Amino acid sequence: MKKKARINPRKLPTQERSKQLVDSLLSATANILVRRGYEGLTTNRVADEAGVSVGSLYQYFPNKESLVEALIRRWSDGLMETIADHYLEVRNESIETAVDTMVRAALDSTRVDAKLHRILTQQIPNVNALPALELFNRRMSERVASWLELHREELEVEDLHLAAEIVVMTLAGLSDYALIQRPELLDSPSFVQHLSRLVLGYLAPTRASQLSASAGKRRRTSKRLAQS
Amino acid sequence: MKKKARINPRKLPTQERSKQLVDSLLSATANILVRRGYEGLTTNRVADEAGVSVGSLYQYFPNKESLVEALIRRWSDGLMETIADHYLEVRNESIETAVDTMVRAALDSTRVDAKLHRILTQQIPNVNALPALELFNRRMSERVASWLELHREELEVEDLHLAAEIVVMTLAGLSDYALIQRPELLDSPSFVQHLSRLVLGYLAPTRASQLSASAGKRRRTSKRLAQS
DNA sequence: TCAGAATGCGAGCAATTGCTCAGGTTTTGT
DNA sequence: ACAAAACCTGAGCAATTGCTCGCATTCTGA
Incomplete structure (x- = not known):
């Protein structure tokens, strides 16, 4: 739980594959927010819900916020x-x-x-x-x-x-x-x-x-x- | 970090001493909220700022919320x-x-x-x-x-x-x-x-x-x- | 074909947090 | 004076979290 590890994403989604990934991450975020509120929003959980791994999440989003x-x-x-x-x-x-x-x-x-x-x-x-x-x-x-x-x-x-x-x-x-x-x-x-x-x-x-x-x-x- | 350990406070402040304690806890909460926002609000920090110990805090407040x-x-x-x-x-x-x-x-x-x-x-x-x-x-x-x-x-x-x-x-x-x-x-x-x-x-x-x-x-x- | 770039993985670290509990101190009532 | 009740302490547990990094897989273009 560092302060703010990084501010820019490591990569921007260029291939189609990764664009879908980003999209499903956002949808997963929305779902979790609706179901469990902001407190229940966890990067691990988001990745899980989206069916990808946390690592991938952190390729395109520098942090939870x-x-x-x-x-x-x-x-x-x-x-x-x-x-x-x-x-x-x-x-x-x-x-x-x-x-x-x-x-x-x-x-x-x-x-x-x-x-x-x-x-x-x-x-x-x-x-x-x-x-x-x-x-x-x-x-x-x-x-x-x-x-x-x-x-x-x-x-x-x-x-x-x-x-x-x-x-x-x-x-x-x-x-x-x-x-x-x-x-x-x-x-x-x-x-x-x-x-x-x-x-x-x-x-x-x-x-x-x-x-x-x-x-x-x-x-x-x-x-x-x-x-x- | 349990789910919700307790809902009622253990004690109500009856003596004057403890009333002041509760009051200073609330003021400390306000100060910290202003200075560091909700994210920065920590029960330990509140107790510290109020000059009392966490234990005392949990006598009168069942949880952070x-x-x-x-x-x-x-x-x-x-x-x-x-x-x-x-x-x-x-x-x-x-x-x-x-x-x-x-x-x-x-x-x-x-x-x-x-x-x-x-x-x-x-x-x-x-x-x-x-x-x-x-x-x-x-x-x-x-x-x-x-x-x-x-x-x-x-x-x-x-x-x-x-x-x-x-x-x-x-x-x-x-x-x-x-x-x-x-x-x-x-x-x-x-x-x-x-x-x-x-x-x-x-x-x-x-x-x-x-x-x-x-x-x-x-x-x-x-x-x-x-x-x- | 195949190298290198892009993408994806996930165990696990480092830090932090909310909260407890066994025990000490102060106040109150008598 | 003194016992009981109220009050206060703080080290530390148990859990959780955001995030990294070494490595595997897939895609791209020449």
């Missing part, structure tokens, strides 16, 4: 991709619809692989994955900001970048919170409604107030099933 | 208290002022002992402190909910309990996020402004829209320095 880091990178890239899709979907919609879609997208992406999502977001502080997370958030914020630009005149906030960041932070935070402490909320229609109102009321309170005024008793009818 | 759990309890109790004060302050104020105060309170409580706050919230998943955290959130939500009751007619949300929970979750989440990823924001006036707008726009979009309408060019002048 880097395993989790790599997994987080793979995972957040996937997340980014699916959310980018929603972003495209939404370019030409009204603010109300777009916000609704974004909220659903956030909740959906939390639900997918919920258990892994949960463990990864929780364990991020344990590994040096903050940079990766920051990057992720920055890219998300930029996306949202550039979407906000499209609606500039309808919005009642000036600093669109700060606004975008706050929206992203809010949705991510509330999704995670719900996942961890109130899983029922994730599937509750009224939760979606409230989140939409939260975001819309922030970006365009006037529109939001109109909306809640016109919804005296009747249910609001917003369809749009986010998928993926 | 319980140390951190106890620390989290002590810390969240303190938090709860200071925030409860703000709650009293605010009973007779307008929604706008009250929201502003709550936002500032949230940011303040994050700033105090920022480093410890950060490590504790991050390490909560590592120990069995979720129950304590849930309790904390529930109590906070109840406080906020009962405050919302006072303004029932002015609000444009029906489910006040859900609303309270969302407000609490939002403020806590954004404060933590800011602390960890954008510390500058914690002291930025415009961040406070945005958060107030976020919450107000959710609870009472009509009022929020009036507010942002009347703030064409001029700076909004909201004083009120939250202290504590």
